[in-house]
Amino acid sequence: MNASxxxxxxxxxxxxxxxxDDQGGGHGHIVLQYQPGLPLSKGKLxxxxxxxxxxxxxxxxxxxxxxxxxxxxxxxxxxxVHLSEPIGAFNTFVLICSSVTIVLALEAxxxxxxxxxxxxxxxxxxxxxxxxxxxxxxxxxxxSHGIYPAQPHSRIYEKPDLYYGSAVRxxxxxxxxVPLGLVPAGLRDEADRSAEAGGTVDLLKRLDEAPAEKxxxxxxxxxxxxxxxxxxxxxxxxxxxxxxxxxxxxxxLPSEGAGSHGGHASGLNDDFPWLRLPTVIxxxxxxxxxxxxxxxxxxxxxxxxxxxxAILLTYRLDRKRAGMIENAGLYWHxxxxxxxxxxxxxxxx
Amino acid sequence: MSEPTAPADSHGPITRVGAPSSTVAHxxxxxxxxxxxxxxxxGGIGQYLAVFAALCVLTTMSFLTYSSVWPWRDxxxxxxxxxxxxxxxxxxxxxxxxxxxxxxxNWKFVLTIPAAMMAIFLALMLVPDVGLRNRMVSQERLxxxxxxxxxxxxxxAAEAQVLADPVAH
Numbered sequence: 001m002n003a004s005x006x007x008x009x010x011x012x013x014x015x016x017x018x019x020x021d022d023q024g025g026g027h028g029h030i031v032l033q034y035q036p037g038l039p040l041s042k043g044k045l046x047x048x049x050x051x052x053x054x055x056x057x058x059x060x061x062x063x064x065x066x067x068x069x070x071x072x073x074x075x076x077x078x079x080x081v082h083l084s085e086p087i088g089a090f091n092t093f094v095l096i097c098s099s100v101t102i103v104l105a106l107e108a109x110x111x112x113x114x115x116x117x118x119x120x121x122x123x124x125x126x127x128x129x130x131x132x133x134x135x136x137x138x139x140x141x142x143x144s145h146g147i148y149p150a151q152p153h154s155r156i157y158e159k160p161d162l163y164y165g166s167a168v169r170x171x172x173x174x175x176x177x178v179p180l181g182l183v184p185a186g187l188r189d190e191a192d193r194s195a196e197a198g199g200t201v202d203l204l205k206r207l208d209e210a211p212a213e214k215x216x217x218x219x220x221x222x223x224x225x226x227x228x229x230x231x232x233x234x235x236x237x238x239x240x241x242x243x244x245x246x247x248x249x250x251x252x253l254p255s256e257g258a259g260s261h262g263g264h265a266s267g268l269n270d271d272f273p274w275l276r277l278p279t280v281i282x283x284x285x286x287x288x289x290x291x292x293x294x295x296x297x298x299x300x301x302x303x304x305x306x307x308x309x310a311i312l313l314t315y316r317l318d319r320k321r322a323g324m325i326e327n328a329g330l331y332w333h334x335x336x337x338x339x340x341x342x343x344x345x346x347x348x349x
Numbered sequence: 350m351s352e353p354t355a356p357a358d359s360h361g362p363i364t365r366v367g368a369p370s371s372t373v374a375h376x377x378x379x380x381x382x383x384x385x386x387x388x389x390x391x392g393g394i395g396q397y398l399a400v401f402a403a404l405c406v407l408t409t410m411s412f413l414t415y416s417s418v419w420p421w422r423d424x425x426x427x428x429x430x431x432x433x434x435x436x437x438x439x440x441x442x443x444x445x446x447x448x449x450x451x452x453x454x455n456w457k458f459v460l461t462i463p464a465a466m467m468a469i470f471l472a473l474m475l476v477p478d479v480g481l482r483n484r485m486v487s488q489e490r491l492x493x494x495x496x497x498x499x500x501x502x503x504x505x506a507a508e509a510q511v512l513a514d515p516v517a518h
Contacts, residue, residue: 039454052464056471063472067480074495089412093405100401103447107394159499160506244499244506253503280503282495326449333447340439344411344432349425 047327051334058338061297065290065345074283078347079254081287082145084138088347091134092339098127099336102309102329109322117317117325124332125309128302135299142288145251145269146279149292155276156284160243167278168246169233175203175275184274186214203274204230222271225249229268247280294342301335400446404439411435 040048069075078085105120142148146155157164177200180192187206208227212220229249232242251267269275281287308328315321413419414428421427445451450461486494 040456048460052460055461055464056467059468060471063468064475064479067472067475071480071482073483074497074500085412085415089408092408096401096404096408099443099447100397103397104394107397158493158495160502163493241502241506244502245509248503248506252507253500255504255507280499282500282503330448333443336447337440337443340443341436343408344436348411348415348432349429 041323043323043327044330047330051330054334058297061294062338062341062345065294068286068290069349072283072286076281076283076287077253080281081147081284081291082141083347084141085347087134087138088343091131092343094127094131094134095336095339098124098131099333101127102325102332105317106322106325106329109317109325110319112319114316114318118313121309121313121317121325125306125313128306128309128332132299132302132306135295135302142291144273146276147281147284147288149288154285154288155278156288157247157278157280158282158285160240160247160280162243164247164278164280165233165243168250171275171277172204172230172233176205177201178203186210187274207272218266219271222266222268226268226272226275244280250275250277251279251281253281291346294346298335298338298342301338305332305335396446400442403442407435407439407442 101120101123105117105124108114108117108120143153146153148154148156157167180197180199180201183189183192183201183203183206187201187203187210189201189206192201207223210223215223226249229246232246249268251269267279269277269279305328308331312321312324312328315324317325411432414432419428450457483494
């Protein structure tokens with residue numbers, strides 16, 4: 001009981017708690033004052049209440065990820081889905097640095113060093129933006145491999161079965177009737193310019209007829225592989241295995257020994273990016289759903305934090321604002337905390 | 350605990366607030382009294398930098414499980430347990446030092462422990478329906494879901510080099 005009765009409110013903005021001696025002094029009666037049950041300022045209390053709901057929010061997301069992942073029959077290796085561990089580790093480092101800079105901004109503000117506080121705050125904002133930039137780069141790498149969380153864009157198939165084979169055939173048929181405007185630069189023809197607007201181009205035929213000097217050395221060998229893959233699709237011998245070969249040619253799953261080589265083997269989709277053929281990543285659909293959900297919600301939190309920092313930067317960051325900076329910092333540290341768990345769970349497990 | 354300075358002070362929540370207790374020079378250990386004190390830095394910038402260095406070292410440690418230095422590559426569970434231990438350590442460091450929880454009064458338990466319990470139960474509740482979902486599968490799911498032998502098939506295909514020009518693996 002006494003513990004809470006005598007404690008002094010933590011925040012600096014709680015100055016009404018100190019003033020009652022002056023008010024009550026001359027009137028001959030004691031002015032009583034109610035203390036809040038928790039010895040901290042309202043802003044900080046609300047921030048901590050919010051953070052405790054955030055703990056549950058992210059625990060539900062992380063928990064469902066763990067449960068989905070370990071309950072799955074097959075889960076892709078990080079290299080199957082083109083995750084780069086060094087990039088993830090670097091992003092972790094960036095977030096840790098930003099946690100330090102916001103703490104230093106708070107210390108500077110408490111010491112009334114306004115310019116210094118502003119500089120540390122700016123550094124935090126820049127580091128947070130760097131994190132989002134790297135995340136965006138990673139997302140675009142996923143998208144370029146046809147890894148999306150949902151169907152219209154996603155080109156992930158779970159296994160090399162008949163459904164996969166017919167999806168590849170359907171895409172090849174599409175490539176035989178590509179509208180003029182969508183022909184990739186390397187395969188454009190003089191005749192295209194004079195052709196009428198509604199015309200289509202058979203890209204597969206055009207690739208076959210392309211002169212060797214228009215293609216790089218890798219593309220020349222890839223063209224030969226592609227022709228064999230097409231034959232294999234139209235006349236498969238031992239179907240399930242042939243389709244596994246087709247899938248391996250289109251986008252190979254890098255073998256184990258992840259540490260040995262960082263890059264991934266090049267498939268037809270990499271040699272000719274315009275092919276955009278369906279790929280096989282066993283367990284890849286569930287992986288994509290959880291990956292984008294987890295990192296997406298985390299990125300939204302980072303973006304909100306950046307917004308708060310941008311708003312704080314418009315203030316004079318002196319001792320009076322220390323409470324505000326502390327609350328923003330609490331939020332930011334929590335965002336860092338979530339990433340501390342996300343990084344190993346997504347990149348290293 | 351400070352001793353009462355006026356009779357009114359003994360009335361529990363109705364209290365008179367004195368001048369802030371004089372700040373003690375904070376050694377890292379003498380700093381956590383039950384008073385939330387609003388003065389100065391808790392541990393000083395040197396301590397923050399030490400925590401920062403520890404966080405960097407820990408991140409490197411969990412990254413080591415990915416490198417070829419890691420001796421238990423064939424037993425993923427060792428790496429998982431290690432990484433989770435490292436992550437929990439990092440989380441504790443951030444919470445205790447950067448979020449100042451080490452120096453907060455006892456309210457910190459009121460807010461964090463129920464939330465943590467809730468978090469753990471939320472995840473546990475998912476185990477029967479989601480975690481064990483592949484124990485019993487419908488015919489349709491069986492048809493479409495990937496199975497380990499699909500992965501095996503892909504690996505065999507990669508090794509078979511059926512096509513004349515092998516892919517540069």
